[in-house]
Amino acid sequence: EVQLLESGGGLVQPGGSLRLSCVASGFTFNYYAMSWVRQAPGKGLEWVSDTSASGGSANHADSVKGRFTITRDNSKNTIYLQMNSLRADDTAVYYCAKWGASGWWDLTVFDYWGQGTLVTVSS
C-alpha cells in the first residue's frame, strides 16, 4: 500500500523559513518523480515543485521560484521542501504527491497524495 506522510508544518513569521518532509513507502521510491502541491484555506490546488526520481532535476512554480527548494534523499525514501522568505500568501496545506509514471519527461497525473501538513505564515 502506498503511503505518503508529511511533516514539518507549523506557524512561522513572515520572512521566516521552514522545511517540510514527506516519507514514502509501499512503492519503489527511487523510480518515481515526486511533487509538492499546496492548498490555501478554502481554496483550490496549486502545483508548487517537482523533483525527478534521481533528484538531479527540479521544477518550481513561478510563485515560489528563488524562495523554495525541493530535494530528496532516496536512501531515506524522503522528499523535502525548504521554504525561505515565507509570505502570508504561502499559508496553505502542503501535500506531497507521487507521479503516476516513472519518467521525468512523462506527462502524468498525481496518483497518490499524502494527508498534508499545514503551514501558517503570520506575525
Place this chain on the structure above:
Amino acid sequence: EIVLTQSPGTLSLSPGERGTLSCRASQSVSSSYLAWYQQKPGQAPRLLMYGASSRATGIPDRFSGSGSGTDFTLTISRLEPEDFAVYYCQQYGSSPRTFGQGTKVEIK
C-alpha cells in the same frame, strides 16, 4: 499557462441523481491530458480519472469522463452518499500543470 474554469461552482443534487460537471480550458489540452480528482473535507485529493476518460484504479464505473480540446465533462451516473465532495480538474499536458477552482457537489 492554461487556465481551467469549472462549472457550476456548486451542484445541489439528491442521492441517486445524475451529476454533470464541466471543465473548460483557456487553450487546447494536448492529447486529452486531463484528470479529475475528488476531495472530501479534511482529506487529500484522490485521483478519479486520467486521459479525460480512463478511470483510475478502484474507481467505480458510475464515474465517467469525456471531452477533448477545451471542453471536458465528468459525469456521475447515480450519486451515492460518499460522492458528495469537491471535484477538481487538472491538465498535465503542458507546464505548469494547472487545476480548476473546483465544483462542490452537495446534498440537496
